[in-house]
Amino acid sequence: MYRSHNNGALNLSNTGQEVTLSGWVQKIRDKGFMIWVDLRDRYGITQLIFDEERTEKALIEQAKTLGREFVIQVRGTVIERQSKNTKIPTGEIEILVTDLTILNEAKLPPFTIEDETDGGEELRMKYRYLDIRRNPVKDSLIFRSKVTQEVRNFLSNEDFIEVETPYLIKSTPEGARDFVVPSRMNEGQFYALPQSPQTFKQLLMVGGMDKYFQIVKCFRDEDLRADRQPEFTQIDCEMAFVEQEDILNIFEGLTRHLLKKVNNVEIGDFPRMTFDHAMKTYGNDKPDIRFGMEFGELNEVTKHRNFKVFDDAELVVGIAVPGAASYTRKEIDKLINWVKRPQIGALGMIYVKCNEDGTFKSSVDKFYNQEDLANWAEKTGAKPGDLICVLSGITNKVRAQMSALRMELAERLGLRKPNEFAPLWVIDFPLLELDEETGHYHAMHHPFTSPKPGQLELLDSKPGEVKANAYDLVLNGNEIGGGSIRIHDKEIQATMLKHLGFSEEEAKAQFGFLMDAFEYGAPPHGGLAFGLDRLVAILAGKETIRDFIAFPKNNAGRDVMIDAPSALDEAQLKELNLQLDIVQEIE
């Protein structure tokens, strides 16, 4: 037996007990006549003491050989500490050691195993097994486990069934790129790894397996942006005989359950907002509504003053930044430079200071009088002391720019409080989205999303205006889930695929099994999927997902710890009937 207790378990009530503990040496303080060792495991830290008066000399000598991260086992007696540490559960006791066994030695770690470490990100990823020993990473993984268990408890109580769908499926060129898996047994053929279990969960609904869920890995071979992973985890759900309202209620319940269980926060009914309203008011389909700074559209109140920039703009839009009228010219210039960065791409920014005395001072005083600016203040909801920031240009672009500015300012003003939670349903998404490069419309969610009743007719005439029974769940400015009511009618599905540019043959080859299934009694159905990695991060008050993934990959899709991907040997390639098609460089 390696331990009678873990290192977070002992307290004053155990005083006098003989105990056995195991763990890692976190810290050693050697005062010569007295040595303290902090012993660490998953559960906490227990202080060990060796001292000249009470400890055998040989044992003290042995303790002096210990180094950081050594793995040891000790036996000893629980005694009361002289100087207590009330911050940890074991802080009132220590162990007077009588036996010490070194279970494994340790080289000096390449970075310190402390909450604040000196290790850079690449180094910590290479030695991820050491990084996981640090509380911030360890606690994140434990937190994730707790969240998933609560998800399962809630859904199981709601009579959902967890069904595993296959990982070796069929490649579909639609959507993002698939990772593929050559089949040795089926020469020249490939499986694909699922980007989501979408079609399978729909088939489960056709199969009557109402109320399905699964916490499942999904795969996308995309050029990775920061904080994207080639493999990621979804909470995937689907229900039959439901309308949008049923789905929103269930998953609002799930989210409320998680906020209560893991954050101890009680939230009432989630607000709902249409996609159009979100875009108009926040420039964004996943608005952070923990703070205001709602968009005020200023086209009407900026016209006819000979300010050509605004007169020519499709959209003129402003936000009121609370308390920012006091910004210096230098601070405002920095803000203007910020919106002009290529990542944001604004050409400039007009501002109005709303003085405490009710007057206004703007960068366009040449064109606009106090009455004009008062109108702007009204439209943006600006109060004395606020700064109105105004951008203009093409609607889509200026909304995105203003949204970025709004989020940046909120960040700077401390309005994005990690422990405040503001969930929001965004509903009535467009069915189709214009690809500006190709000029073609493609499915905004996926080709199985149902248009709103009666809107199918608009597909030909005004494809961009067709709204879908599609919804996203937004939490603190992040999309944490999204879904839709699906098409369950074979004819409508065929029409949709045609509009998305699939020939009849392509549709049959890729989705034939789903279309076939729809002929045998498909029920109305719909669902939702949460991005678990992000959900967990946001519930923990963080926005980067990497610490919530045990073994993440870097931005090149590499696991730098195990050094994957890597080359295969010739025999393996041959068995798979593959050749590399790589131009060898001539040396």
Next chain:
Amino acid sequence: MYRSHNNGALNLSNTGQEVTLSGWVQKIRDKGFMIWVDLRDRYGITQLIFDEERTEKALIEQAKTLGREFVIQVRGTVIERQSKNTKIPTGEIEILVTDLTILNEAKLPPFTIEDETDGGEELRMKYRYLDIRRNPVKDSLIFRSKVTQEVRNFLSNEDFIEVETPYLIKSTPEGARDFVVPSRMNEGQFYALPQSPQTFKQLLMVGGMDKYFQIVKCFRDEDLRADRQPEFTQIDCEMAFVEQEDILNIFEGLTRHLLKKVNNVEIGDFPRMTFDHAMKTYGNDKPDIRFGMEFGELNEVTKHRNFKVFDDAELVVGIAVPGAASYTRKEIDKLINWVKRPQIGALGMIYVKCNEDGTFKSSVDKFYNQEDLANWAEKTGAKPGDLICVLSGITNKVRAQMSALRMELAERLGLRKPNEFAPLWVIDFPLLELDEETGHYHAMHHPFTSPKPGQLELLDSKPGEVKANAYDLVLNGNEIGGGSIRIHDKEIQATMLKHLGFSEEEAKAQFGFLMDAFEYGAPPHGGLAFGLDRLVAILAGKETIRDFIAFPKNNAGRDVMIDAPSALDEAQLKELNLQLDIVQEIE
């Protein structure tokens, strides 16, 4: 709202209520003046009634258009049934329908959606979404979900943390074949799909993430035998600071919990048996101990009677088949032919009938007298009325043959009762196994398994005799789990890899990250993995796993429903820098 209740919910207490139900038409009985429809969903069946006296004519006409598997919604009133069906919860009521909406029509299914179907296996796999509507499959999937939820409940209560390990990892030629995944972003390189999360869970232990579990898909590109799947699910577990005893206790607890929760069976301490004893007594390392027929070794008592077959045999072994002395000559001949089939491969079988009067009649009476045969009876535990079956030959082979015969006879005699559960730990597995083809030893479990203390020295002299801290959990003659205490010392791991034929470079290239990790303070650790698919099947009293997998693949590794794997288009291959290396047949 599609339904106020599901189809398993209503009973006499709801009489008089107006309800809305949705589901599939299971059955229609049309008596002309009266039509009954069985409406089915995941939860049950509710009987609908339309009758001339109480139902509008138009509605009756509409009901007559219904076909099997149509998806419908009805409104109506709950009324008491005339002829009650006490076998189902809703059997005392029916719904007098006032509104009927056909939500989706259905073509005639290619097989009947009944508990006993007329569909063959391939057909049912092609239309798996219809097969899932059948109770046996539906119930199996729901059962599986319940088992996994109970696994998670138990392990979470025991303070285990579920951690997700990556799916895109590194290929290792050791063990079975990997499925590989070409990396587009890392030209010419491949990921591999995990055969198990073995190294990752060990790294989690090095990382201090004590008490890990995961229910996780694993992948093996093997030539498929019946009832093997290229992707399968493991309950994967690992613990730090444990000895074998700690692990056996936890997972015996888990298994006991499952038997209690899902089977309502209480089981005491699980028996334990060494590998050597299991092989000697049952010819098998996963013995079914629900019944006797233990092996009696007969070499000593068959010698010196000039029966050359036995005298020359390495092993002569018999079992007593209860009550089988009454077998006719024809029945015994059939048995002899059964053991001579190529799948079993015995050259013949000797038998002894133990007559009720205490005398014996054998097929070798020419060589053995009554006293000899009495000795055989004693060694095999045969009682009057039993039949002793005796095989002889090379130890390993004859044990396997006798084990197969024992299982076959138990099956025929109805001794393998699906609702009786006999768990068993098999311990002290050999560390290494001789590959008879190559003459080399390889790791019986995997290269990270720890030899028993003090046995490392035998590696050179008697590699076959080194025992490991390795154990299997056996249930009703099936291995449902297996694991070991791992090596946590870098030197021992290096020695093991050397003995397994890895050069230092190979060891470094493949397991370098694990060996490196062992330098930074690896704790003693060990674990276990359950094969979930089989575990679930056995708990349900079945032995085939396919019905417990929502979308299984066939024996060629194909998903015949979605028709995967399939060809990729040229562009996809090009992006992956791959060419097919297939000899095109000239037409």
